[in-house]
Amino acid sequence: MHDDPNYPVYQGNTDKRGESRIKQQFSDGRRLFNGFSDQVYFIFAGIASLWLAVVSLTEAVHLSWWSVLFILVFWGLASYLTLPRMHRILTNIYVPNYFFGRTQTGDGLLGDPVNLALVAEEDDIHEAMTRAGWTKAEPVTLKSSWRIVVSSVRKSSYPEAPVSPLLLFGRQQDFAYQQEVDGNPSKRHHVRFWKTPQDWSLPGGKKVNWLAAATYDNAVGLSLFTFQVTHKVDSDTDLERDYAKSTIQYKNPEVTDEVLENFMGDYNSRNGGGDHIKTDGNLPILNLDDVVPGNHETETDRDPDHKHRNLSELAKKAPPDVWVAGALVTLVALLQLGRTLMLYFRPGVRDNLATDLPAAASHFATNTGTEFWTFVVAGASLLVTATSLIQILLAVNVVRGHNRARQIQLALLCLTFVIIAVQIVTDTSDSSTVYAVFVLMASQVFAMINYTSDESLNYTWASTEEKRRAKTARRSSQQSSTDTQD
Template identity: 55%
Template sequence: MTRPETRVAAPGSTVPYPVLDRVFFVVGGVSAVWLSSLLLQESFQWGWAQLWFLVVFWALLAYLVLPRLHRILTHVYVPDYFIGRARTSDGLLGDPVNVALLGSEPQLHAVMQAGGWTLADDVTLTSSRRIVVSTILRRSYLQAPVSPMFLFGRQQDFAYQQEIDGTPGKRHHVRFWRCPPGWLLPGGLAADWLAAGTYDRRVGLSLFTLQITHKIDGHTDGERDHIIGSIAQADTAAEVRIIRDFSAGYHTRNGGGDSIATDGDLPIVDLRRTAAPPTPSGPPSDSRDKRPAAIVVGAALAAARAAAAGLLALSLVIFPQEHIDALLLSGGAREPNGGLTSGQAGLIFTATVVAVVLFAGTELMLAWLVFLGRGRARTLTMVLSTVAIGLQAAAVLNGGPGITLRSNLPGLTIDILLVLALSSDRARTYALRAHKEPKRDSSRPGGRTPF
């Protein structure tokens, strides 16, 4: 009997990358390099505060410049199809995919919790602050978040962990991704979920980005076997099939620069006989529908730009005569037969106030629309920032005044950070998906939803 052909969708990004987004992506990367050089120059002008500038320079280099450069390069040389490795948010090859599973999401949650695993919190400002404090003070945080990794063009749907020694600095953890409908493993093997499990042994600096991150144990097969052992112990109905030499055994590094090694075997765990609550109605959840931090940051920066324009408008209204006098002086009113009249200066001043108020209102509206995930608002916001960055760069190249902290460096920083945030893959994907697909209706244990 001939087996029917199964059409397998590519597991990469499902949304095409517009040319304009590529431009913004590169502009963000180049601008970040420029900003880091400006901050480094400023650090030599402030004496005792030089250390703080160097810290800011490291943070900019580690969390913005190097990740964006890696993202640009990995778009070129990292294949966008399944090769048995997850990818970091910077596009680097991450942890090996070392477990496959069959079964529903409730069955998976049930067996993991029965096996002594704790569902990890999503990455938010609150959870990020809490894990930093818990790690430094060596306090327990059983639900500590894990960094996002990507498979099938989206970050993990959820993650589980087991804390060691009462601190999130050491822990077992495993990320889970739901496989796309109809997708098969190489060789035609079916799987509903793929997982990548590793053991965090300490906190350190990433070799590739200099970020503070967890350093993993290189023997990832040990963590794989620990996951399978805990599932088998929690549910005797679970069946495990080992696919020998599924991927070539390799010695290489993950996205944080840690050495990893595996024998290439892939266990497929069948949980379809596991007792679990009924599957919730509606389509399955998708991590791409969650509002990413990049959208929130981009909206906040646009709101900050609106606030700055609002303060300028307030200054114009409160101190009108000072601004009118400045216009008269700059226009040469004191020179005979030349310059602006008082009436002309008043008209220019009024037009300026109206323009600044309109700009502030427009920026505030754009900030709200960006937060809601509107694609056109996101694009227009990046256009405004790109134009502002370009004008300042052109002024410097044409011999204009330098950019310093006392002049226009704060405004330039806001524009560059805004382009970096909104041109990221996660911000782009959310903006393109937010109003084209229905909201997902799938709850998570403990009453948490993926939104």
Template identity: 50%
Template sequence: MKHSESPRQPAQYRRPPEKVQGRRSGLGMDVVENIFFGVVMVLIFVFAVVILRSAGSAWSLIGYSLVFWALMAYLALPRLHRTLTSIYVPSYFIGRTVTPDGLLGDPVNLAVNGSAEQIHTAMKAAGWTLADPVTLGSSWGIVKSSVTRKSYPEAPVSPLLLFGRIQEFAYQQEVDGNAAQRHHIRFWRCPEGWPLPGGGHRVQWLAAGTYDRAVGLSLFTLQVTHKIDADIDVERDYVVDSVLHAVPEAEVAVIEDFSTGYHSRNGGGDAVRTDGDLPVLQLEAVPVTQSVPAASDTAGAASAHPSSAEDVLKDVARRPFSIVAAWALMLVSALAFVADLFLHPTDITGEMDLDGLPEGSTTVVTTLAMGVVVVMLLAILFLAWRTFQGSQRSRLILIAMVTLSQVVQMAAFFQGGRPSAGALLSSSLDLLTVYALTSLSARAWTRGGAERARGEGAS
């Protein structure tokens, strides 16, 4: 093709092309959600300062300092990281997992081809134990095991995210019967037809294997967590060698220089280093002897009219922990408020000037004030119940009400003297409630409320 010798002139626009002319929209739900998310984070930081200022004696200083650490490590700092990492951590695949707080987690260092049943067969044949899911009971079990140095072969593995999902399952091996030290590896199923970046290779599973060497504090959140050994390639090769030794049908190929060799840190602040190679375990020829472990039935929908306590528990358990926790905290807070209301009814009218009222009117005013408070309390409980059922609008109204009350409460804490233990407890319950309601899991649950309602109506 013959090209013109005349120089090409750049295109000139009298106005920007239509496709880049942005249209301003109103205040979207995402913006409202993010505002609440940030406000609650600030309130947690403020409340942590209030707690620290409330200490009196040396012993109370120790106690309040522990509460301050818990607030910072498990509420304030994780939310701060979630806020910041949503801005600067990429959402696409970069060969790293992500913690629930948004921090870069363990590197992906193994791939697998084969079915879930073949992975279970190979791993169990190689002497690996399937880890328990993370529940309140299993979390307490690993704490006891780490402190008492007792064996817990099925100890749970903390969740990490890849492709926006936590691992489907994880395997581990204890060292010397001590849950504080263990080999472990997490597995994620790849999206259908998804190619690995670079060479375009396709695999069915990706995995991240690391070795827990001790229990310590996270460098980024100060939470109690496992500390991993830096040389993750040793653990990667150990997993591969254990499977190849125990399963004759298994084979391995290696994608060399899948990622550039690097030194970095994982979500707990532990140093990691790797040569960048990605072994691919080929398990398609492995005869299946292990079925996929049955998933908990709590993920399924319970009947519309539970007929037993078991059905009720299933209906509760299929909801995110944040939603269940928020409902429970609201219920506890309401019961405490009602008890205090009937024990000290005059507290409601304490700020009112009732001296000029006729005789007997004080009782009427107190009763009316109690009635208004009870109606408001019932409205809050109704909103909490609708949120529990999956209503996004009810959740946002509830968040706004509790957040506003907490802003007023925090201002009172700083203007007044040292707050009472009851006031601190009440404020902490409300903060925990709104913290749970603004979590990502609660947001996802209520956004899907309409779809679930339509599905239940059609069934």
């Protein structure tokens, strides 16, 4: 074959060595920046949460009737920290980062199918959905999350109940609409909407402005993959797709539609909560452009990347993850500082230190008696105090948007986690195992999970970049002013 001059020639470089794929594996459209250190902290937080879950379960079985309470704590740690982070690490490796007709959960699991497309401006969608009897869902906050829990337990009406965030194009839905069933928030119709990126088209070349995922919640239960409390989705998603389409067209007769048949191919699968879903793969495209007459779209509306990735917008407000992590770090730092001060100010401790420290300092190399250990206690107390104050200062600076402070804080959290883990394994902890595991280590893992979230990373990175830009602009302005005066 190789003697044939017309035999096809491989156009690639056969001498090129394989490149490291770690950046590709852990690259994620949800993150504006994903450096090597952030990848390490992200993975370490997952491993730490797994270790914590195992240790907490091991300790729980030795606590007699208290075991019931601590097994619940174990469930919370595993369901809301360990399993989500493990799924996120794995799915970052094998789930493709391009459009293939499925949404993703915040943990990276495949979510609900994308089953509606729209040619519309945002105002057209809001007007059409309102006319059709749909209610816009509130954003997910602590207040709205608590309210939907209470409403679900009491089975009381909550028409604006939030829907869980799903990701498409690396970002959460722009908004969602829903309809309650019989005034019970456990059962509801709902549709999530995403604006498509600028100049984006469906596979095959069809241009649309919006994509949507319509599903029906029929109960509240536990996720099969994370065991979190969540809504359970009816398996026949085509029925909800057709219902949403019918209600829109019924109240908005000017809306036209076409159907891309077998767009994704029919399939049976599971969504992010482990619920069975099935679809015929058809994709209805609704044209809502005439619902609100005229062109009323702004430049920001035309460019979703500007709307969701603008640095100045991201840098304006610290996300809840940063506040929660900072509060936990500060609380534990104050607890540790308080324990250290209580140890130091116990009756007789200061007198012993005052008489023993000089002797301990002069006989440090050979003295292994009481003087040496009081010296160690004093040094350890000073170290704990300094570390606590540094962590509080770092937490404040992370809230202010300093990315370097976030990374230093993560380094300290990783280091202290390892130290406490070693103390627990070797049974040398200066506190009870329950306190070390369920207070110190749990708070550290929770803080690491929050500090390595997409929201925290994007906020601190964007804020740092904005500060750098502002500083460069000030220097340029001062330089121009100096040149003018000269």
